[in-house]
């Protein structure tokens with residue numbers, strides 16, 4: 001089967017810093033892949049290039065065989081790649097349902113914003129998405145009143161509005177308490193399952209990585225240091241030395 005995403009010899013420099021050094025990676029449908037690496041290893045640069053927020057200096061990014069390396073973030077999202085951010089991008093004065101309704105309206109093409117039936121349809125879809133995350137009872141609460149972990153989940157719900165082929169999550173459990181981190185990830189995996197989306201998540205917490213990833217890609221200085229099954233990558237000597245800090 002052809003990969004959903006195929007990245008080949010991707011390069012990005014910021015002055016003297018090589019943030020992406022000949023990155024080559026195929027991602028088949030349905031995988032849950034974790035990107036790991038120390039601060040500054042190039043994980044976010046990779047996510048930004050794949051989602052159109054950064055233009056690569058060279059190399060190709062194919063989504064279902066289509067070259068998307070020069071497209072805008074909006075165009076990449078329309079084609080089927082969605083993302084969440086380290087810091088949730090939500091309208092804090094609006095409620096959870098209103099935030100989702102805005103995102104749902106954004107994908108409606110010829111729908112009239114004023115037609116009551118369509119407004120109700122958008123609201124129903126927003127509540128259905130919140131339900132998937134176990135958050136339906138918070139639909140009418142303003143974001144400003146909600147905890148960090150809940151905001152993260154709502155940001156991820158926003159990314160699911162378009163039913164993406166590929167979902168990129170930038171540190172889904174950062175800022176979430178130790179007690180809540182597994183519940184948060186369980187809810188994410190459960191919520192994404194109906195769309196069978198392929199998930200790439202940047203993660204610093206190795207407990208989360210080993211519990212939820214099918215595959216781990218370790219970055220170091222803009223390069224891929226190791227790529228494979230979690231147990232293999234996490235036991236790799238170089239990964240332990242340069243990424244997880246297990247070998248001094």
Ligand SMILES: Nc1ncnc2c1ncn2[C@@H]1O[C@H](COP(=O)(O)OP(=O)(O)OP(=O)(O)O)[C@@H](O)[C@H]1O
Pocket residue numbers: 014017018019037038039040041042043044045046219
């Ligand atoms: N816009 C930019 N301008 C200049 N340098 C940048 C820019 N974005 C990233 N870099 C540099 O590129 C390298 C890779 O950064 P990147 O943010 O991709 O790392 P990361 O692995 O996501 O780190 P973190 O875990 O801290 O988020 C770093 O040296 C960083 O300082």
